[in-house]
Amino acid sequence: MTTPTFAPATEPGCEPFIALVTAPIDLAQLVQRVSHASVGAIATFLGTVREFNDGRAVTGIDYEAYEPMAHREMDAIAGEAAERFPGVRVNVVHRLGTLAVGEVSVAIACAHARRAPAADAMRMVIEELKVRVPIWKREHYADGEFTWVDPSGNPR
Amino acid sequence: MMTIPVLVFASYADAFGARTVQVPVSAPCTVADLVSAMRVLPGGDRLPTKPLVALNQAYAKMSASVQAGDEVALIPPVAGG
Numbered sequence: 001m002t003t004p005t006f007a008p009a010t011e012p013g014c015e016p017f018i019a020l021v022t023a024p025i026d027l028a029q030l031v032q033r034v035s036h037a038s039v040g041a042i043a044t045f046l047g048t049v050r051e052f053n054d055g056r057a058v059t060g061i062d063y064e065a066y067e068p069m070a071h072r073e074m075d076a077i078a079g080e081a082a083e084r085f086p087g088v089r090v091n092v093v094h095r096l097g098t099l100a101v102g103e104v105s106v107a108i109a110c111a112h113a114r115r116a117p118a119a120d121a122m123r124m125v126i127e128e129l130k131v132r133v134p135i136w137k138r139e140h141y142a143d144g145e146f147t148w149v150d151p152s153g154n155p156r
Numbered sequence: 157m158m159t160i161p162v163l164v165f166a167s168y169a170d171a172f173g174a175r176t177v178q179v180p181v182s183a184p185c186t187v188a189d190l191v192s193a194m195r196v197l198p199g200g201d202r203l204p205t206k207p208l209v210a211l212n213q214a215y216a217k218m219s220a221s222v223q224a225g226d227e228v229a230l231i232p233p234v235a236g237g
Contacts (some may be wrong), residue, residue: 047237064166065236066229071211094236106237124235134210134229135236136166148167152233 016078
């Protein structure tokens with residue numbers, strides 16, 4: 001059990017923490033990293049592997065990334081969130097590799113003095129991530145088939 | 157002539173049967189020229205009309221020029237989250 005350390009309240013913002021990992025994501029770690037004495041709200045988001053997609057039974061998903069560019073794009077998104085919501089503290093972790101149904105594929109934590117910018121920044125980060133960050137997923141189905149998901153043109 | 161190594165991922169890697177495709181082009185070369193050259197390679201017929209291309213890890217326009225030594229990648233429709 002580690003105790004979060006709080007930076008001086010005169011510096012509410014912080015460098016965003018961005019990571020691509022293969023191990024399971026621990027949301028508590030993200031929350032701890034955005035925690036700060038100046039923070040009054042922490043908005044979190046977890047993306048999880050869904051059992052059904054377009055009516056097909058999904059047994060698992062392989063995630064693949066163009067890692068250096070994915071890292072850059074996630075960093076850029078966090079920077080844009082900090083510009084739009086000054087003082088926001090952003091953490092984004094995306095998992096790669098093979099995930100089973102119910103497992104967490106992406107975790108976001110956004111902290112701010114106030115709840116509205118915390119929640120709005122979190123929403124902005126996940127929406128931008130979905131359209132810009134070079135990460136792909138291959139769904140495996142119960143019937144043994146598998147396919148790379150192409151969300152372009154499909155509402156999500 | 158020069159040869160540009162192009163990184164391919166996901167469905168594009170499946171199409172070309174490789175993770176890196178060596179693409180012969182003549183200099184000077186734009187992103188559009190590079191994509192046209194890839195279309196005639198085995199598997200290249202499976203590329204969409206206007207695939208996204210990244211130059212040195214940033215999205216690039218079709219008119220951007222490609223230099224020897226640039227890191228070039230073809231980006232399939234993204235599906236993170």
